[in-house]
Amino acid sequence: MNVNNILKVIRGIVRLRGATDNTLIGNVSDRLLSHNYFHAEVSTGNSTTLNLGSSGVFTGSWIDILEFNNVVITVITSHASATDGLIVQWSNDGSNVHSVDNFTINANAGKQFSFGRLTRYFRVVYTNGATPQTSFSLQTILCVGALKTSSHRMRDAIVNDDDAELVKAVITGREPTTGDFINIGVVGDRLKVETAVAPNITFVNSFSNKLVYNDMNASNGGVARDTSITDAAYTTVFSYTGSGYLAAFILNLETKPDWIIRLIVDGADVLIPDTPGILSDDITSNFVYDLDLEPESSSRIGFLWGANDRLIWTSPLGISMQFSSSATIQLRRVTGKLSKKFRAGLIALSKET
Numbered sequence: 001m002n003v004n005n006i007l008k009v010i011r012g013i014v015r016l017r018g019a020t021d022n023t024l025i026g027n028v029s030d031r032l033l034s035h036n037y038f039h040a041e042v043s044t045g046n047s048t049t050l051n052l053g054s055s056g057v058f059t060g061s062w063i064d065i066l067e068f069n070n071v072v073i074t075v076i077t078s079h080a081s082a083t084d085g086l087i088v089q090w091s092n093d094g095s096n097v098h099s100v101d102n103f104t105i106n107a108n109a110g111k112q113f114s115f116g117r118l119t120r121y122f123r124v125v126y127t128n129g130a131t132p133q134t135s136f137s138l139q140t141i142l143c144v145g146a147l148k149t150s151s152h153r154m155r156d157a158i159v160n161d162d163d164a165e166l167v168k169a170v171i172t173g174r175e176p177t178t179g180d181f182i183n184i185g186v187v188g189d190r191l192k193v194e195t196a197v198a199p200n201i202t203f204v205n206s207f208s209n210k211l212v213y214n215d216m217n218a219s220n221g222g223v224a225r226d227t228s229i230t231d232a233a234y235t236t237v238f239s240y241t242g243s244g245y246l247a248a249f250i251l252n253l254e255t256k257p258d259w260i261i262r263l264i265v266d267g268a269d270v271l272i273p274d275t276p277g278i279l280s281d282d283i284t285s286n287f288v289y290d291l292d293l294e295p296e297s298s299s300r301i302g303f304l305w306g307a308n309d310r311l312i313w314t315s316p317l318g319i320s321m322q323f324s325s326s327a328t329i330q331l332r333r334v335t336g337k338l339s340k341k342f343r344a345g346l347i348a349l350s351k352e353t
Contacts, residue, residue: 039144045123046073046140052128055082058138060124062094068142069117073124075138076110079131087125088113094121103161111161209350211247214238216329216345225344231333234262234277237345238329242353245320246327249347251311253331254340257281261311262330265323279334280311320350 045061052058065071075086084102092098098119105111124140171184171191185192216222221239229235238249246265253259259280262269269276283303304312315321327349331342 040141043071043140043142046138048126048138049136051133051136052126053132054128054130056128056132058124058126060140062091062121062123063142064094064120065117065122065142066120068144070143070145071115071117071122072141072143073113073115073139074110074141075105075126076108076135077105077128077137078107078133078135080107080129081105082127082129085127085129086113087127088115089123089125090119091121091123092119105161209244209352211348211350214240214347214349216249216251216347221328222345223342226341228339229259229331229333229342230339231335231337234260234330234332235342236328236330237342238347239326240328240349240351241326242351243322243324244327244352245322245350246315247320247348247350248312248314249329249345250306251313251329251331251345252343253280253309253311254343256284256305256309256311258334258337258340260332260334262328262332263313264326264328264330265321266325270321277330277332283311 043060043063045063047060048058050058071088073086073088081104083104086103086105088101089097090099090101101113101115103111103113124138126138128136172181173184174181214220216238218224221241222237223235227235237251251261257280260275260277261271261280262277263271271278284305302314302316304314306312329345329347333339
């Protein structure tokens, strides 16, 4: 069989006749095209380009949309509509309004709205604002196939009258002890979170007053440089009374071993509260905490030993530590160890009050 004969067979198969008027199927009267997934048509009874006067009203025609799945409305106007001036009305019987969707249309801002078929009948009603229109275009398209509900550029702000789909969801978590899945609750308009445990120290990223660097000396609640520190009692090398944020400090010590270092914020020890204080030996390499001397990893936890026995402390992760009443740094030698000098110190903080 040659190609021409094959084409004749195909034509014979597809040239089916309509049931009502014996015309070829595919014409409008037999409505085969309306069942095409990609078919769409303009609802002329719900479309207009006639300008409306002050508070003028356009009322569309009730139309049966049972064979369509979606309704798309586009509108642009020279002047704003009345509040909720675009009204999409839905009806079960084509006479009574059973549901509505309302939108306010701004001047010279084209908008698109799309709806799935909610009822058998629908129509559009549009009410103009106080200023007569000089241009107006309202078009309604009926679609058989599914479509994207709306389109927005990422940079565009969302406004109350944007078309949107309502999404409701439940967040569920697994309880580790029982293995049960439990719905997450809310408090007011917020997700419920655990409030029983609260940190004693608040960390923040910014503060209102400028960051300052203070030398640790007698005028800043401490002692003079090169003061000998003994094992008898803690010696305060810096003290500030008031509120603020503590970022970092440097302690220049005569030797690295055998120091106890205290950081006291609002009367509470920060560095190993039950000791109190932290041993300088413990935060060096090859000792208790085996602190890595590599700067990046050491700084994440807040400790770094510099050259010439300088201890550098920074608030972990670079987030300043808040204090509301006081910040104090003290030093002491380990019991039985020789006195050594506190050579100097420098602290970075903001003083809010």
